[in-house]
Amino acid sequence: MKKIITLACLASLFAFPCLQGGSAAYTGFNSAKGSEDAEPITSFLDAAGITYAAEEAEPDITDFPAKYDLRSSGIISDIKSQGKYGTCWAIAASDSVEAQVKRNGYEEHPDLSEWQLAYFTYKGTKPFLSTAENVYDSGGTNTIAAASLARWQGFAKESKIPYDSGKPDSSLQFLSDYKVTDVYNVHSLMSNHVKHSENFLKELIYSQNAVAATYYSRADFYNEKTSSQYCPDGSLGIDHAVILLGWDDSYPKENFRSGIRPSSDGAWLAKNSWGTEWGNKGYFWISYEDKTLSEAGCYFAVPGNTYSTNYQYDETGWCVSISADANQKKLTGYMSNVFTAENNDPVTAVSFYTTEDDADYEISVYKDVRTTGTSRPSPVNGTLVSSASGSQKYTGYHTVILDTPVNVKKGDVFSVSVKLTNHTSPYVIPMEASSAITNAGFFSTRTYQFHTYASQESDPSYISLDGNTWYVTTGKSYSYTYPKFLDLTTPLKNLRSVVLGNVCVKALASPAGTVPSAPASPAPPASSEPAVSEPAVSEPAVSATVTGKPAVTEAPATTPAAVPVTTQAPAPPVTTAASVTDAVIPPVTTAAVTTVSEPPSVTDAPDAPPLSEDIFDIDRDGKVSASDLVLMIKILHGAETKDYASDLDGNSKTDILDLILLKERLTGNEYNIK
Numbered sequence: 001m002k003k004i005i006t007l008a009c010l011a012s013l014f015a016f017p018c019l020q021g022g023s024a025a026y027t028g029f030n031s032a033k034g035s036e037d038a039e040p041i042t043s044f045l046d047a048a049g050i051t052y053a054a055e056e057a058e059p060d061i062t063d064f065p066a067k068y069d070l071r072s073s074g075i076i077s078d079i080k081s082q083g084k085y086g087t088c089w090a091i092a093a094s095d096s097v098e099a100q101v102k103r104n105g106y107e108e109h110p111d112l113s114e115w116q117l118a119y120f121t122y123k124g125t126k127p128f129l130s131t132a133e134n135v136y137d138s139g140g141t142n143t144i145a146a147a148s149l150a151r152w153q154g155f156a157k158e159s160k161i162p163y164d165s166g167k168p169d170s171s172l173q174f175l176s177d178y179k180v181t182d183v184y185n186v187h188s189l190m191s192n193h194v195k196h197s198e199n200f201l202k203e204l205i206y207s208q209n210a211v212a213a214t215y216y217s218r219a220d221f222y223n224e225k226t227s228s229q230y231c232p233d234g235s236l237g238i239d240h241a242v243i244l245l246g247w248d249d250s251y252p253k254e255n256f257r258s259g260i261r262p263s264s265d266g267a268w269l270a271k272n273s274w275g276t277e278w279g280n281k282g283y284f285w286i287s288y289e290d291k292t293l294s295e296a297g298c299y300f301a302v303p304g305n306t307y308s309t310n311y312q313y314d315e316t317g318w319c320v321s322i323s324a325d326a327n328q329k330k331l332t333g334y335m336s337n338v339f340t341a342e343n344n345d346p347v348t349a350v351s352f353y354t355t356e357d358d359a360d361y362e363i364s365v366y367k368d369v370r371t372t373g374t375s376r377p378s379p380v381n382g383t384l385v386s387s388a389s390g391s392q393k394y395t396g397y398h399t400v401i402l403d404t405p406v407n408v409k410k411g412d413v414f415s416v417s418v419k420l421t422n423h424t425s426p427y428v429i430p431m432e433a434s435s436a437i438t439n440a441g442f443f444s445t446r447t448y449q450f451h452t453y454a455s456q457e458s459d460p461s462y463i464s465l466d467g468n469t470w471y472v473t474t475g476k477s478y479s480y481t482y483p484k485f486l487d488l489t490t491p492l493k494n495l496r497s498v499v500l501g502n503v504c505v506k507a508l509a510s511p512a513g514t515v516p517s518a519p520a521s522p523a524p525p526a527s528s529e530p531a532v533s534e535p536a537v538s539e540p541a542v543s544a545t546v547t548g549k550p551a552v553t554e555a556p557a558t559t560p561a562a563v564p565v566t567t568q569a570p571a572p573p574v575t576t577a578a579s580v581t582d583a584v585i586p587p588v589t590t591a592a593v594t595t596v597s598e599p600p601s602v603t604d605a606p607d608a609p610p611l612s613e614d615i616f617d618i619d620r621d622g623k624v625s626a627s628d629l630v631l632m633i634k635i636l637h638g639a640e641t642k643d644y645a646s647d648l649d650g651n652s653k654t655d656i657l658d659l660i661l662l663k664e665r666l667t668g669n670e671y672n673i674k
Contacts, residue, residue: 050234050294051192055424057357057393059203061524069269070205070245073525075102077110079282081275083164089140090114090121091273092212092241096299097155099210101178104520106303112155115163116172121148124173126315142186142212142241142297146397147317149180150351150506152310155301178301181351181399181519184209185296188355188430189319193238193294201268202247204296207522210245212297213270214238215290226255227284229270230262234291243271244286244296251285262289298394300519307349307516309509311339313459313502314432318397321355321427322500324465326615327650333428334464335503336379336417338369341408345509347386348406348516351399352418353430353504354392362419363388365406365507369415371460378470379415379462399508401516408509416507419467429463431473432501461502473500616665618644629666632659 070076077098080091094112101110121128121144122135128144148154156175161168184204187194193214204211217240221231228251246269253265267285276282286293324333335352350363366382386404408414420428462470510516618628618635634640635654648658 050195050237050292053194053196053200053357055357056197056200059199061203061206062199064199064202064206066249068202068206068246070099070208070210073103073208075099075208076210076243076245076271077102079271079276080114080163080273082273085118085136085164086139087114087118087136088241088273089142089145090118092243093117093142093145093149093297093299094155095243095271095273096210096212096297097178097180097301099208100298100300100519103208106178110178111158112178113158113161113163115165116156116161116168116175117145117148117154119168120153120173121145123167124153124170128316141189142183142295143189143317146180146183146186146297146299147315149183149299150317150397151312151315152176152179155180176304179304179307180299180301180397181349182300183397184298184300184394186318186353186396188321189317190433194296195234195294196296198288201244201296204298204522205244205246206524208525209298209522210243210271212241212295212299213244213293214241214295215286216240216292221257221260222284223255223257227279228255228257228267228287229284229290230256230260230287231290231292232260232262236292238292238294241295242273244268245271247288248285251287253287255285256287262287264289268293297396298522302516302519306510306514307508308345308511309342311337311342311347311507311509312351313337313461314504314506316432316501318353318355318430318504319433319501320431321425322429322431322463323426324429324463325426328426330465331423331426331428332419332421332465333426334417334419334462334467334470335429335431335505336415336462336464336470337503337505337507338371338379338413338415338460338462339507341410341412341414341509343410343509344408345512346405346407347402347414347507348510349399349401349508350388350416350418351397351506351508352420353397354395354420355428355430356422356425357395358391358393358423359395359428360391360421361389361400363400363402364417364419365402366415366417367406367408367412369413377462377472378468380417380467380470382413382415385414399518401518405510405515414507416505417467418505430504431461432504459502461505463503474502615645615648616662618646618662624665626666629659629662632662 077095080095082088082091091114094114094117098110098112101107118136118140121140122138128148152174154176155178156172157177160175160177161172185194185196201211201213215229216231216233216236216238217229218231218236222229247267248269249266251265251267253262255267256262266288268288270284270286272279272282272284274282322333324330341347347365350365352361354361363386364380364384365386366380367385369379369382371377371379386402386406388400388402390400392398406414422428460472460474463473464470508516616624616628619631621627631640631644632646632654635644635646636656636659646654646658648661651657
């Protein structure tokens with residue numbers, strides 16, 4: 001069940017002054033110099049907008065204690081220090097995983113390698129930023145961390161790849177003592193940061209989850225004496241990632257800085273990554289009313305030997321969401337990938353993203369699939385051998401164990417199809433996407449270099465509206481010239497097109513003779529009276545004119561100390577009502593280290609997007625042809641006055657855009673509107 005929360009603070013999607021010729025500055029504490037520095041901001045996320053969750057899962061628990069501290073459960077790992085590097089996002093992810101590893105009894109004192117995650121996300125095979133100059137200061141997001149960990153780029157134990165140990169050997173890229181299977185509340189890469197309701201966050205924490213969250217950490221909003229943080233301005237964006245692990249409804253509002261105080265008592269207990277000398281032995285409080293506090297990423301993992309092979313094409317993860325419906329109305333869509341078995345290990349699980357809370361899924365696995373020699377290639381024309389179904393309460397990345405393991409032999413061709421159903425949004429299909437094309441150079445070549453990998457994919461993916469007629473998405477360029485379908489914010493009005501990569505569906509195999517088990521479901525503590533820590537200090541806050549120790553410590557010379565972990569709001573949709581052209585970048589194969597072999601080549605693949613035939617069949621002769629184009633021209637010139645369904649782009653009138661859409665549908669050529 002969902003509840004509607006009013007949208008607020010809907011700032012521009014990526015309003016970054018640094019990418020538009022301007023610059024901003026921050027004051028940070030440089031641990032190497034032992035002094036404060038004012039440096040330009042180069043993070044591509046510093047000014048990102050924050051929005052309330054439009055569709056949020058209704059909490060199952062609403063009766064919470066007035067105070068709660070997850071440290072009393074014994075699952076919170078020790079305070080860490082990120083030093084001079086911008087690795088807070090990786091530390092937040094590892095802290096969340098470590099808590100879950102301890103909670104599920106996998107290991108008593110887990111210590112996972114943030115260095116591995118931070119390095120191989122931006123270096124190695126298909127890095128997110130191929131031009132990253134200082135890999136440990138590139139920052140990250142919950143979405144990027146989820147995509148990287150879903151590739152099995154972590155987590156190895158800290159002892160194998162220690163923090164600040166220099167460049168790791170390439171052989172360590174896919175070393176995983178623990179493999180991440182689920183990440184709650186991650187959203188697509190092209191979306192705003194999500195601010196959740198109080199009860200939503202409380203339920204996550206009370207259910208024994210260390211929640212990776214973000215906020216704006218600058219010293220102007222921090223009270224050093226009380227270790228408390230409150231920012232009243234949501235337009236400032238976010239710049240740092242921490243862990244939320246408790247709350248106190250009675251935390252005094254007077255503890256926050258004089259002149260910058262919330263209207264009511266109450267705060268979240270947070271774990272930082274700036275060492276035990278900062279804050280209250282590394283911990284601090286954030287007001288319930290902080291306008292920048294956002295995201296609620298919760299990570300789950302299983303021992304690394306649970307799975308042996310990761311069949312995948314979506315290395316860059318969930319970039320955009322698309323609809324399989326040309327009219328963007330139907331709330332259901334299908335996505336599928338075809339794989340070739342690399343060994344004899346049985347396929348036991350399927351991983352995918354859901355684009356909305358409380359989404360339903362139906363998984364089907366087929367063997368002996370043929371995608372060649374047919375006029376309409378289909379990934380489901382084999383033998384159905386396994387399935388699974390259910391729903392996922394939280395948007396994000398999920399792994400579902402199949403009802404029946406799929407026995408394969410090396411060289412067998414099999415496919416995985418996932419039907420997804422949302423309750424409110426038609427953009428049900430999560431996909432990779434390439435770099436956007438703009439008139440004003442809005443997307444930085446350096447910043448968005450990772451998007452180009454999606455446009456180079458040679459492994460086909462399929463989408464369908466009904467599960468019968470399938471379309472290849474890979475290498476297709478979808479026009480962004482029709483803002484009606486997109487509801488774009490101002491900075492994205494110049495966006496022209498985006499090249500789609502693969503759908504986000506993976507198949508996981510387990511060692512022969514083993515049966516995987518999922519991480520234990522989160523649950524609240526047995527005791528109704530959990531222990532809590534008292535507020536750090538109860539004395540009045542110091543004057544706002546007194547500069548305390550900067551909230552951001554150990555900042556690098558030219559980048560923020562930490563780039564936010566983000567799990568953004570619904571993406572600006574890439575719609576399927578747009579034109580399709582061939583990708584302009586030569587294809588590359590999926591890296592061998594991902595244990596994905598090349599699927600069979602696809603011949604006679606449809607060269608058109610999944611647009612409803614009846615929309616374009618204007619003369620109703622049972623086919624879309626040149627006669628429809630002639631009829632459209634007559635309608636536009638007033639030579640034909642009969643009532644035809646000729647408003648193809650749905651803007652309530654028949655105009656030149658409808659003619660262009662029809663011509664694109666017939667020819668496959670894209671015509672940008674200037």
